[in-house]
Amino acid sequence: MPKNKKPRGGRPSANFEPRYGANKTSFHDRHAGGRDSARDTRDSRDSRGGRADAGERRTPAAGFDRRPGSRSASHRGYRPAEEGGAPKQRWSSQERAGRDEARGIRNRAESGRREAPHNRDDRLRYNDRSTGFDRPRRDDRGGQRPTGPGTYRDERGGQRDERPRRDDRGAGTQRQGFRDNDHRDGGRPGRDDRRDQRSGGFRDDRGGQRFSRDDRPQRDDRGASERPRFNRDDRPARSGDRTERPRFDRAASERPRFDRDDRPRRDDRGAGPRRDDRGGYERPERSYDADRARRAFDRDRTQRSIEGGRDERSRPSTGGAYRTDRPRPLTSDTRGRPSRNERPSRNDWNATSSAAPAKKFEPTDDVVHERLEAKSVAAVEVDGVTFGDLGLGSNIVETLVGMGAATPFPIQAASIPAVLAGRDVLARGRTGSGKTIAFGAPLVERVLQSQAGKRREFGRSPRAIILAPTRELALQIDRTIQPIARSVGLFTTQIYGGVPQGRQVGALKKGVDIVIGTPGRIEDLINQGKLDLSDCRIAVLDEADHMCELGFVEPVQRILRHTADGSQKLLFSATLDREVAALVDEFLVDPAVYEVAGEDQDSSTIEHRVLVIEHRDKADILTSLVDRDGKTLVFARTRAYADMLAEQFDDAGIPAVSLHGDLNQAKRTRNLERLTSGRVNVLVATDVAARGIHVDDIDLVVQADAPDEYKTYLHRSGRTGRAGRSGRVVTLITRQRQRRMSELLERAEIDAPFENARLDDDLIEEIAGRVPTTADLTA
DNA sequence: AAAAAAT
Numbered sequence: 001m002p003k004n005k006k007p008r009g010g011r012p013s014a015n016f017e018p019r020y021g022a023n024k025t026s027f028h029d030r031h032a033g034g035r036d037s038a039r040d041t042r043d044s045r046d047s048r049g050g051r052a053d054a055g056e057r058r059t060p061a062a063g064f065d066r067r068p069g070s071r072s073a074s075h076r077g078y079r080p081a082e083e084g085g086a087p088k089q090r091w092s093s094q095e096r097a098g099r100d101e102a103r104g105i106r107n108r109a110e111s112g113r114r115e116a117p118h119n120r121d122d123r124l125r126y127n128d129r130s131t132g133f134d135r136p137r138r139d140d141r142g143g144q145r146p147t148g149p150g151t152y153r154d155e156r157g158g159q160r161d162e163r164p165r166r167d168d169r170g171a172g173t174q175r176q177g178f179r180d181n182d183h184r185d186g187g188r189p190g191r192d193d194r195r196d197q198r199s200g201g202f203r204d205d206r207g208g209q210r211f212s213r214d215d216r217p218q219r220d221d222r223g224a225s226e227r228p229r230f231n232r233d234d235r236p237a238r239s240g241d242r243t244e245r246p247r248f249d250r251a252a253s254e255r256p257r258f259d260r261d262d263r264p265r266r267d268d269r270g271a272g273p274r275r276d277d278r279g280g281y282e283r284p285e286r287s288y289d290a291d292r293a294r295r296a297f298d299r300d301r302t303q304r305s306i307e308g309g310r311d312e313r314s315r316p317s318t319g320g321a322y323r324t325d326r327p328r329p330l331t332s333d334t335r336g337r338p339s340r341n342e343r344p345s346r347n348d349w350n351a352t353s354s355a356a357p358a359k360k361f362e363p364t365d366d367v368v369h370e371r372l373e374a375k376s377v378a379a380v381e382v383d384g385v386t387f388g389d390l391g392l393g394s395n396i397v398e399t400l401v402g403m404g405a406a407t408p409f410p411i412q413a414a415s416i417p418a419v420l421a422g423r424d425v426l427a428r429g430r431t432g433s434g435k436t437i438a439f440g441a442p443l444v445e446r447v448l449q450s451q452a453g454k455r456r457e458f459g460r461s462p463r464a465i466i467l468a469p470t471r472e473l474a475l476q477i478d479r480t481i482q483p484i485a486r487s488v489g490l491f492t493t494q495i496y497g498g499v500p501q502g503r504q505v506g507a508l509k510k511g512v513d514i515v516i517g518t519p520g521r522i523e524d525l526i527n528q529g530k531l532d533l534s535d536c537r538i539a540v541l542d543e544a545d546h547m548c549e550l551g552f553v554e555p556v557q558r559i560l561r562h563t564a565d566g567s568q569k570l571l572f573s574a575t576l577d578r579e580v581a582a583l584v585d586e587f588l589v590d591p592a593v594y595e596v597a598g599e600d601q602d603s604s605t606i607e608h609r610v611l612v613i614e615h616r617d618k619a620d621i622l623t624s625l626v627d628r629d630g631k632t633l634v635f636a637r638t639r640a641y642a643d644m645l646a647e648q649f650d651d652a653g654i655p656a657v658s659l660h661g662d663l664n665q666a667k668r669t670r671n672l673e674r675l676t677s678g679r680v681n682v683l684v685a686t687d688v689a690a691r692g693i694h695v696d697d698i699d700l701v702v703q704a705d706a707p708d709e710y711k712t713y714l715h716r717s718g719r720t721g722r723a724g725r726s727g728r729v730v731t732l733i734t735r736q737r738q739r740r741m742s743e744l745l746e747r748a749e750i751d752a753p754f755e756n757a758r759l760d761d762d763l764i765e766e767i768a769g770r771v772p773t774t775a776d777l778t779a
Numbered sequence: 780a781a782a783a784a785a786t
Contacts, residue, residue, distance in 0.1 A: 469782065469783075470782065470783080471782095471783085496783090496784095497783065497784050497785075498783095498784085498785095501784095501785095518782090518783055518784090519782095519783060519784090520782090520783040520784040520785090521783085521784055521785090522784095523783095523784075524784050524785075525784095546782090549782090551781095551782080551783085552782075552783070555783075555784095637780060637781085638780060638781080639780085639781080660781080660782095661781065661782060661783085686780080686781060686782085687780085687781055687782080688781070688782065690781095708780090
């Protein structure tokens with residue numbers, strides 16, 4: 001490491017993120033001509049954030065507003081010698097710590113850091129696991145600081161300056177490919193400046209924000225320090241909005257009620273008796289709300305969406321059964337967990353259930369989750385409803401609008417009120433149905449509410465965590481949520497593997513509100529004492545069922561156990577079934593279960609086809625299929641095959657890149673970006689890209705290898721036909737596989753014609769979207 | 780088989 005420091009100082013950054021240089025350059029050029037090499041090196045990552053840069057730059061110029069904020073400035077000796085002596089010192093040391101972390105690898109070795117004289121309490125805390133994270137201390141710290149606005153500003157500024165780094169980090173990856181990042185960075189300053197955003201910068205999209213930023217430098221500068229306060233102020237103001245909210249909330253609450261209404265029906269169907277039981281149980285449960293009481297948030301668990309449909313569950317837990325129900329309009333899953341009500345505590349429950357199914361409702365473990373009874377939300381129900389109606393604050397609503405989400409999708413309309421009410425939520429929404437916003441927006445709102453009136457302290461521990469199965473998905477989620485969080489002055493950071501920890505740790509030291517990442521690195525940092533989830537009150541699992549698969553669930557469980565007692569849990573996925581049982585049993589209390597009515601394949605915008613081919617024709621047929629206009633995503637079962645296909649296509653004159661776990665993160669990010677940017681039209685990936693990844697206009701998904709699981713099929717095919725667009729999915733199989741394939745499709749509830757195809761078949765031309773007449777030879 | 784930590 002030590003070696004790395006220096007040497008890298010100059011070069012590495014370049015190696016690391018070559019792109020940064022480019023982007024940065026432009027950014028810098030625009031903003032501030034002067035930048036020193038040192039800064040480049042250090043801030044290269046941050047470049048975009050511009051905060052750091054801005055801060056530094058300002059130091060000289062506008063300096064004082066930002067002054068406090070710019071850590072780097074401080075470091076360099078720009079140090080603010082302000083009134084609040086005590087706070088200052090702390091700041092300086094904290095700042096240093098933060099900076100060091102941020103510089104991470106380059107500047108020092110971990111050990112060195114720890115030993116460093118300036119290890120302060122914070123450091124001790126963080127580093128010393130045994131100590132764990134001392135909340136008290138922090139609190140104390142916070143207590144002392146709270147002083148004046150000045151102090152506050154300092155914090156702000158400081159964070160901001162550092163911010164860039166975080167962003168950049170993410171940006172590093174995203175930057176190239178995703179303007180979103182830029183977006184964020186730009187957005188940052190403008191958090192509060194809704195108007196500006198509205199005015200146009202925001203809509204301009206990512207890039208726009210940046211610009212907008214440029215446009216309102218003053219504000220940013222100013223707002224930088226004050227913003228936080230303003231935000232708070234806004235909050236209260238919002239409260240005004242909320243005033244209205246109550247109504248809305250009611251409306252929202254009604255939704256659940258609707259659900260209830262639905263229930264009756266269900267009961268009528270046959271679950272009736274149970275329901276009564278359940279009711280009985282419910283009472284008890286509340287009694288021990290005591291446990292939950294901790295969840296300060298939840299008050300409204302009044303409505304319980306879950307019905308214990310144990311009896312009904314007679315069907316096998318097989319996905320097929322599950323699905324079968326699904327198509328039925330609304331409702332589909334039942335996650336019966338009546339017994340939960342009985343159980344004194346979650347843990348107890350687990351023990352009980354697993355050990356002895358003693359309760360009346362005792363569902364055997366496996367059976368329990370087979371069916372999830374969900375309240376379905378019909379599109380009609382949400383017609384005319386706005387995000388504001390659902391209980392989101394005006395800043396968030398505006399941000400959503402700016403992002404193109406003017407009105408809530410059904411899954412959003414369903415889950416947002418429940419999340420805001422503090423309930424645990426299980427929600428299933430078809431791929432591309434807007435799940436990220438469904439949990440992200442209310443999560444931000446809730447975090448905001450939970451710390452209303454409090455200041456965002458330096459080094460505060462995160463209040464919410466979002467777990468995703470792949471790094472790309474984590475990045476993507478952050479891309480969606482960060483602007484929302486920023487709009488209300490909250491910070492997010494990404495914590496995922498494959499990249500140096502330094503920046504991530506630095507961000508954590510400075511303090512973030514929402515952590516988004518993958519299990520491995522998150523657990524790693526927890527174990528290192530660098531990530532404290534003890535104050536984390538909301539945990540989200542995206543692609544929850546996938547996270548529950550063998551080998552994935554344990555780390556997830558361990559991570560969730562680190563979150564605050566009684567923390568709210570949200571599980572989202574396009575395929576949500578009993579697989580989440582392990583987590584639901586342990587972590588969810590009386591969850592609200594939602595799904596969107598009518599979301600079956602019939603209503604899908606995706607066309608499915610299966611080509612039965614001769615194995616020897618496979619390579620050529622694949623090449624022929626991807627030789628087309630429009631973006632094509634090819635799925636292969638193994639990394640090696642993915643690479644091989646990408647090469648094959650390339651050799652055939654069709655630019656293609658691959659995406660899989662054998663590539664380093666930089667390549668992964670770069671290759672995905674190449675597809676999103678359109679520099680290549682063909683991406684060959686393993687299932688790493690099967691879930692969650694959103695690329696706007698993929699109109700053809702080719703499965704070079706048929707998936708083994710129906711869920712995999714659903715997720716892979718969900719990469720196309722996003723947000724109502726049309727898309728086509730072609731699966732290549734050999735004759736021997738027909739039976740398996742038809743079974744899989746049946747489970748997925750997908751109707752797809754099986755067609756025999758040969759190399760020069762017009763069929764291939766048709767599927768590729770080429771005009772049959774075109775006598776083009778591929779390869 | 781793949782993914783998720785780092786070494």
